[in-house]
Amino acid sequence: MTYEAKLGGFADHIAQGGKVEAEDWMPDDYRRGVLKFIEMHANSEIMGALPERECLPMAPTLRRKMSLAAKIQDEVGHAQLLYRVAEDLGKSRDAMYQDLVNGRSKFHNVFHYPVFHWGDVAIIGWLIDGAALVTQAALLDSSYAPYTRVLKRICSEEQLHLRHGEHITMELASGTQAQRDMFQDALNRWWLPIIHFFGPKSNVAKDLLLRWKVKTRTNEDLRQEFLDRYVPKVLELGFSFPTPVPTRAESGQWLIKDEDIDWDPLDAIKRNEGPETERRLTTRRDIYQGHRWVREVLAEPAVHAA
Amino acid sequence: MSDSLISLLTALGDDELILGHRHSEWTGFAPHIEEDVAFSSIAQDEIGHAAGYFGILGTLTGDDPDHIALGRAPEDYRNAVLCERANGEWAYTLARHWLYDTADDLRLEVLESSAHEELAQLATKMRREERYHLIHADAWIKRVAHGPVEGRTRLEGGLSRAFGEAIGLFEPFEREDDAIKEGWLPTASSELRRRFIDRASASLDELGLPTEVRAGVDEAAEFVASSSGDLIASGEEPPGQGTRSTGGGGRRGVHSDDFRQLWDDMTRTYREHPGATW
Numbered sequence: 234m235t236y237e238a239k240l241g242g243f244a245d246h247i248a249q250g251g252k253v254e255a256e257d258w259m260p261d262d263y264r265r266g267v268l269k270f271i272e273m274h275a276n277s278e279i280m281g282a283l284p285e286r287e288c289l290p291m292a293p294t295l296r297r298k299m300s301l302a303a304k305i306q307d308e309v310g311h312a313q314l315l316y317r318v319a320e321d322l323g324k325s326r327d328a329m330y331q332d333l334v335n336g337r338s339k340f341h342n343v344f345h346y347p348v349f350h351w352g353d354v355a356i357i358g359w360l361i362d363g364a365a366l367v368t369q370a371a372l373l374d375s376s377y378a379p380y381t382r383v384l385k386r387i388c389s390e391e392q393l394h395l396r397h398g399e400h401i402t403m404e405l406a407s408g409t410q411a412q413r414d415m416f417q418d419a420l421n422r423w424w425l426p427i428i429h430f431f432g433p434k435s436n437v438a439k440d441l442l443l444r445w446k447v448k449t450r451t452n453e454d455l456r457q458e459f460l461d462r463y464v465p466k467v468l469e470l471g472f473s474f475p476t477p478v479p480t481r482a483e484s485g486q487w488l489i490k491d492e493d494i495d496w497d498p499l500d501a502i503k504r505n506e507g508p509e510t511e512r513r514l515t516t517r518r519d520i521y522q523g524h525r526w527v528r529e530v531l532a533e534p535a536v537h538a539a
Numbered sequence: 540m541s542d543s544l545i546s547l548l549t550a551l552g553d554d555e556l557i558l559g560h561r562h563s564e565w566t567g568f569a570p571h572i573e574e575d576v577a578f579s580s581i582a583q584d585e586i587g588h589a590a591g592y593f594g595i596l597g598t599l600t601g602d603d604p605d606h607i608a609l610g611r612a613p614e615d616y617r618n619a620v621l622c623e624r625a626n627g628e629w630a631y632t633l634a635r636h637w638l639y640d641t642a643d644d645l646r647l648e649v650l651e652s653s654a655h656e657e658l659a660q661l662a663t664k665m666r667r668e669e670r671y672h673l674i675h676a677d678a679w680i681k682r683v684a685h686g687p688v689e690g691r692t693r694l695e696g697g698l699s700r701a702f703g704e705a706i707g708l709f710e711p712f713e714r715e716d717d718a719i720k721e722g723w724l725p726t727a728s729s730e731l732r733r734r735f736i737d738r739a740s741a742s743l744d745e746l747g748l749p750t751e752v753r754a755g756v757d758e759a760a761e762f763v764a765s766s767s768g769d770l771i772a773s774g775e776e777p778p779g780q781g782t783r784s785t786g787g788g789g790r791r792g793v794h795s796d797d798f799r800q801l802w803d804d805m806t807r808t809y810r811e812h813p814g815a816t817w
Contacts, residue, residue, distance in 0.1 A: 282567030282575075289563055290804040293817040294605045295556075295590045298563070299583050305566050306579035313572045351808050351817075401817075409815050516568075524570035526693060527629060530686040531571075 358398020707786025
């Protein structure tokens with residue numbers, strides 16, 4: 234069969250809603266696109282552990298200390314699942330890890346920002362995980378089948394994280410003025426990065442991942458779902474939004490005007506120049522390099538002596 | 540109820556809380572992904588055990604367990620110094636993890652027959668979980684001890700640093716004599732210390748690790764009452780001087796600088812928001 238014939242067959246299969254398995258034939262740009270996408274998701278889970286772990290030592294109760302540790306543990310576990318799915322597309326975990334720590338691959342914009350206090354835990358657990366869940370749920374119908382299988386598990390765990398974030402938010406919202414101030418302060422800092430999280434308007438004609446149905450919905454569509462779901466909840470708790478302020482349209486939708494969004498911070502992050510990019514990557518690199526001796530230990534078969 | 544029981548529960552709970560806190564600092568930082576997940580479970584268990592001890596303590600003193608955990612002044616914590624030490628490198632963490640869980644197993648074994656029924660039941664429940672910690676620690680120690688030279692050398696370094704201070708886990712706590720009389724603690728710390736040194740030494744011999752890793756252990760030292768009434772270790776040298784140490788002090792509320800930094804982090808949110816609910 235010629236390449237063109239194979240490609241045509243693949244395109245028809247995708248167009249009819251068909252799924253792709255790791256061992257199936259796929260065009261190189263599909264393989265590269267899916268790999269890059271899943272690799273970034275995996276990177277984001279492992280990098281996402283860092284900001285939250287900075288808050289872990291300051292947890293205000295024993296129960297919160299345990300639940301936040303368990304949540305971060307889940308994120309690290311997601312990274313493990315995702316790296317394995319990505320590995321099947323032809324890149325070793327070690328190669329992905331080296332690209333990550335050397336700044337050659339990407340991770341989500343929200344993990345390039347600093348954390349300061351327990352209010353950040355509320356925002357990350359509720360709004361950032363809420364945003365992630367909107368995007369991940371949309372991927373459950375992705376054309377790359379191995380990805381959808383791990384996403385099912387990831388999404389069900391993320392539902393629990395969302396409740397954890399919601400509980401922390403409720404405690405702050407119904408707490409002392411200082412607790413409410415913590416949440417508002419965190420919201421002021423995180424709102425723009427959360428809007429950035431969905432990315433700029435999709436270019437449907439050019440977006441390979443949309444064409445191959447790896448992604449099934451546009452960035453603006455996902456952002457709209459997030460806004461409609463969360464903006465009313467935040468307002469109901471008596472908090473207010475910084476720029477870009479969402480406004481209610483006659484249709485009932487919560488809209489953000491494109492001209493209100495400053496994209497410069499996201500562009501800086503794409504160049505690895507976010508507020509915490511260098512520190513977090515250095516941390517990961519130091520952990521990786523400092524544990525070469527551990528990898529050497531594990532590379533040797535276990536000896537069951539004595 | 541009994542002051543000696545309160546004193547015992549405080550020491551036990553503080554060991555678990557402070558070591559659990561240190562272990563949790565590896566979350567997101569462990570040498571590789573699978574270990575990150577495993578070690579986080581161990582950290583969560585230790586913090587859960589602290590909550591168990593403080594739960595019983597709270598029924599005796601009327602204090603909220605979170606207040607016991609996060610609302611005390613630094614000098615009121617009674618954990619052994621070993622538990623508070625900064626994590627340092629993975630080899631030190633492994634050495635401490637193994638020494639601590641070996642010691643904890645001996646301690647829980649006797650607590651299972653404590654005259655305080657609730658404590659005895661808690662000990663049985665915790666020992667089931669601690670069994671897995673010990674399996675985890677043993678597997679690592681064996682793997683590293685039988686592995687390449689660099690790892691083995693690092694492990695020896697970690698054990699040398701941690702072993703002396705592990706003895707401090709058996710520094711008698713305040714009113715221990717009363718706790719033994721009442722049956723809260725069925726076996727004295729001095730006897731547990733002997734069992735610990737025997738068991739840990741035998742394991743290290745089996746692994747072929749040099750006896751020098753135990754150089755910091757002063758097996759002859761006794762914890763005695765000083766003229767001020769404090770328990771001090773005979774022959775104990777000021778911190779940072781000499782290598783021989785009983786690792787004592789923690790049970791009297793005498794802690795290292797590492798503890799101060801840990802306490803600042805750990806109690807920060809709780810301290811800054813008195814009366815808040817979380």
